[in-house]
Amino acid sequence: MSNPGSPGESQGSGSPSTLKPYLRRKKSSLGETKIAVLGMAGVGKSALCVRFLTKRFIGEYDQASENKYKCTTILDAESVTFELLDTRSNNEDFGARDDVVRWADGFLMVYSVTSRKTFDVIPDTKRKLEEMKKAAHVPVVLVGNKADLAHARQVNQEEGARLAADMGCCFMEVSASEDVTRVVDAFHTLCKEIIDYKRRSRTFLDRVFGLKKS
Numbered sequence: 521m522s523n524p525g526s527p528g529e530s531q532g533s534g535s536p537s538t539l540k541p542y543l544r545r546k547k548s549s550l551g552e553t554k555i556a557v558l559g560m561a562g563v564g565k566s567a568l569c570v571r572f573l574t575k576r577f578i579g580e581y582d583q584a585s586e587n588k589y590k591c592t593t594i595l596d597a598e599s600v601t602f603e604l605l606d607t608r609s610n611n612e613d614f615g616a617r618d619d620v621v622r623w624a625d626g627f628l629m630v631y632s633v634t635s636r637k638t639f640d641v642i643p644d645t646k647r648k649l650e651e652m653k654k655a656a657h658v659p660v661v662l663v664g665n666k667a668d669l670a671h672a673r674q675v676n677q678e679e680g681a682r683l684a685a686d687m688g689c690c691f692m693e694v695s696a697s698e699d700v701t702r703v704v705d706a707f708h709t710l711c712k713e714i715i716d717y718k719r720r721s722r723t724f725l726d727r728v729f730g731l732k733k734s
């Protein structure tokens with residue numbers, strides 16, 4: 521994944537010295553990706569984070585804790601560092617607190633396929649995220665977890681796919697307990713969404729910045 525510009529390279533008609541601070545910010549901010557994992561209590565947020573970070577599944581977690589991790593992964597043959605916030609949620613809220621939404625660049629929105637309640641809250645929460653971010657588009661990947669519990673399923677895959685299409689985001693059913701590959705794919709998909717979104721936003725700023733200098 522190539523960077524659109526490197527320090528010193530002019531992005532418009534500005535002189536290299538005036539552009540450098542801007543480009544340095546652009547390059548660093550493109551590289552800093554922050555992901556928050558949101559979902560109602562018990563959907564498997566911690567299990568998904570730990571599975572992604574350690575490739576292991578651990579059955580039980582400290583429900584009271586909210587953990588932030590810094591990790592590096594390989595995306596399209598490039599090393600990408602990002603921060604991962606495993607949010608804490610109680611029965612009612614979805615973990616989408618102001619500070620979390622301001623901090624994050626993108627969101628893994630998790631429900632459990634064994635709990636319709638955790639699925640039904642997704643659309644309103646996505647709208648809340650967009651309002652709080654004051655953005656028409658917020659990078660999101662919709663994840664239906666616990667797909668291994670076929671006997672307890674309450675939400676089918678087609679419903680998840682339809683909701684994701686309505687929300688304009690990617691969708692994956694995964695199982696933190698059985699399948700590390702799809703869990704990694706879900707995080708990588710969101711990472712790419714965020715980087716592409718930031719790049720598009722930066723391109724817009726480049727145009728504005730270039731116009732200012734002309």
Ligand SMILES: Nc1nc2c(ncn2[C@@H]2O[C@H](COP(=O)(O)OP(=O)(O)OP(=O)(O)O)[C@@H](O)[C@H]2O)c(=O)[nH]1
Nearest residue numbers: 561562563564565566567579583609666695696697
């Ligand atoms: N069968 C199965 N169980 C899972 C899966 N993912 C999580 N669990 C179990 O579901 C329960 C809740 O998982 P957590 O990761 O603690 O869920 P959470 O969303 O972090 O919960 P809070 O911390 O309360 O917000 C635990 O008993 C996990 O072992 C899965 O893919 N399959």
